[in-house]
Amino acid sequence: MDQARSTITKIFNGEPHSYTRFNLTQNMEGDNSQVEMKLSSDMDEEVGGNGVAEHLSHNANRKPYDTNKLRRTPKNLCFMAAGTLLIFIIGYLIGFLVHRKKDVAPICATFDKVVAPETGAAPLMDWDDVKKLLAQKVSAANFEPVFSEFSSAVHRAGSQGDEALGNKVLTKFNKYGMKTWTDEHFVKIQDPPASGFNRFVFKNGTAQNLEGFLSYSATGTATGAVLYAHYGQENDFKILQDRSINMNGRVMLIRAGRISLAEKVANAAKMNASAVLIYPDPSGYTKEDTPLFGHVHMGSGDPYTPGFPSFNHTQFPPVQSSGLPKILAQTISTSMADGILKELGGPNLPSGWGLLYKLGEEGDIITVDVSNVLTEKKISNVFGVIKGFVDPDRYVVIGAQRDAWGPGFAASTVGTSVLVELARSISDMVKNDGFKPRRSIVFVSWTAGEYGNIGATEWLEGYLSSLSLKAFAYINLDAVVTGQGEFKVAASPLMHSLIESTMREVNLNSVSLYARFARSNLDANVLQSLRMNDAAYPFVAFSGIPSLSFRFNSDQDHYSFFGTAMDTRDNLNAATASQVPQLAEVATRFAGHMVLRLVHDHLLRFDLKKYSKTIKVQVAQINGKIMSVRRKQPQKLPKALTVQWLNSASGSYSRASDDLMTDIQNSNLDDIEMCRIINDRIMAVERNFLSSYVSPSDNPFRHILLGSGAHTLKGLTNHLEALSADNPDADADVFRNQFALATWTIQGCANSLAGNIWSLDNEI
Secondary structure, three states, rough: OOHHHHHHHHHOOOOOOOOOOOOOOOOOOOOOOOOOOOOOOOOEEEOOOOOOOHHOOOOOOOOOOHHHHOOHHHHHHHHHHHHHHHHHHHHHHHHHHHHHHHHHHHHHHHHHHHOOOOOOOOOOOOOHHHHHHHHHHHHHHHHHHHHHHHHHHOOOOHHHHHHHHHHHHHHHHHHOOEEEEEEEEEEEEEOOOOOOEEEEOOOOOOOOOEEEEEEEOOEEEEEEEEEEEEOOOHHHHHHHHOOOOOOOOOOOEEEHHHEHHHHHHHHHHHHHHEEEEEOOHHOOOOOOOOOOOOOOOOOOOOOOOOOOOOOHHHHHHOOOOOOOOOEEEEOOOOOHHHHHHOOOOOOOOOOOOOOOOOOOOOOOEEEEEEEEEEEEEEEEEEEEOOOOOOOEEEEEEEEEEOOOOOOOOOHHHHHHHHHHHHHHHHHHHHHHOOOOOOOOEEEEOOOOHOOOOOHHHHHHHHHHHHHHHHHEEEOOOOOEOOOOEEEEEEEEEHHHHHHHHHHHHHHEEEEEHHHHHHHHOOOHOEEEEOOOOOOOOOHOOOOOOOOOEEEOOOHHHHOOOOOOOOOHHHHHHHHHHOOOHHHHHHHHHHHHHHHHHHOOOOOOOOOHHHHHHHHHHHHHHHHHHHHHHHOOOOOOOOOOOOOOHHHHHHHHHHHHHHHHHHHHHOOOOOOOOHHHHHHHHHHHHHHEEEEEOOOOOOOOOOOOOOOOOOOOHHHHHHHHHHHHOOOOOOOOHHHHHHHHHHHHHHHHHHHHHHHHHOOOOOOO
């Protein structure tokens, strides 16, 4: 175009106006076009020298024609006009084409398919339809082949049997189309001695070899007089104290049941005992020589990496949990215990302990030898996930242990079968029936559960920072069927309302679980406190994730075959009148209803007001204990110390929970972002009850309401009792510090629940 304009300018500015021939070619090296004008005369006569024609030519070696021979004749003027018009038209066309190229993309884009942005929540299937679908997928008949597939005679943690079962679970998850992975840890586990036996000698008799053992016992030899201590509960030892019986250096003989083995040993250690012998409760066994297995770590997870994951012990200096006992602990058979009891002298048994035996006296000497071996083993947890369609990065976790000391039919086989069947059912609902969970569901097969929930706890420790922000609930399937007389649930208070609504929806023999077992009083007849030996406990007390365990059991609330080789299908059939498949079906539907409700609804079904009641009850207890100290030991606490600030923090939490309920009622639940913000506020509640003022490695169960330690509200109550009794171990300054930190932990939870910084309650 520039050259064309230049040529036209020269034509009208006196340059030669007479041309005999035009040769127009396009320069292919660019988008613009150039015009090559080749000059000739009518007479084809060349002239010498460098003229204007040479200047206009693209070829410098071409000789121009004589300009004098170019004349302004009418014919030449016509050619000039035509040439000018032609050049103008060509320039216009070139400009149009260049401009059009710039506009091609947006013009074509207008024909693409327009995808509407997500403006509301994912379509929800009606809840009644969800329940019907689950009912169609789960049946008692489905469990028989699953029980057979996951039954194993030997599958102790870290063994080939344990690994084989883990591979079976992984194969199932893959078959269901789930994304799967495994999580490996190297943990320290205490196993029986190389000889296979520990020993005891009673009254210089024959040494007795012991098949059973208690992992994480202290090792060595202890000698002392036998003292019978019933179930080894705190109240049992208090009864012995009230009788002024010397317990220092004694070897405690205790029956299994009512509390965990670890708690029995810890209670005995407080009495300065030298060793503990535990035997199976004779009321629950037909064989008196049954060996008993278990662990006595007063905690959860690998005790040699407290508060952090066991990925490689070589990277850490030697360290161990404060929950490891410093005294010997060993199990003996019922027949061995009976032989010892028959020879005991001393005082009669307290009322309610029995009439046949004596407590024991100083001459009833026994020597106990424990030579357990500490070994490192690789364990592997198995995972599968069904991803959510709206908030896939928020998930509920549901798990069951697969290891056991022996057959472990009630301890692990039933729970693993329920886990696999629930994974199959929900996967099928998503793939074939159009169910779209808003949030994700993570299914887990844990291992090393018998050693103190090691698999689950190590996973929590390894991923604590992300889990506390994304995992909003845990449902435990361990030992869900051990009888049929009762239905018990231990859970975070946030889940109590969800438990009640689920029990009203799930039936057993055409009668709702609520009508059959709650009998209009859920708290008294169904709900229990989470215990440290429960796999759900570290989720809530260590990680701040609302968690739940449940179980069909007998009226005795204890399945006697746990930890023995007698935990078989036949014995569980006897305890359930051969209703194991039917009870497993109901357990699956109960767990399934809770999981589906948590991933189906727009908002998480947690009752925030439940903790208001829990806090108020414990605050009232602390207030009463402070008044008691003032009466008995007025010098221990300053007059300025009151529960005013603790009451104020409790009120802040109550008001914050009420305000959030109001926000929920006034919110548009079809707004995805709004739902996510509210759910995150709900999820923060349990996590913010973890005291930030104690170290996870020193006090792993940091939850001030459900945890354990001096930082908890229960710990404050115990400290006040010690002050009231003028216990030398009680320290008023330490109490005041813990009291202040617990107060601010509650206030901090209220602040987090309130949401925006300008909405905080600053009354404290």
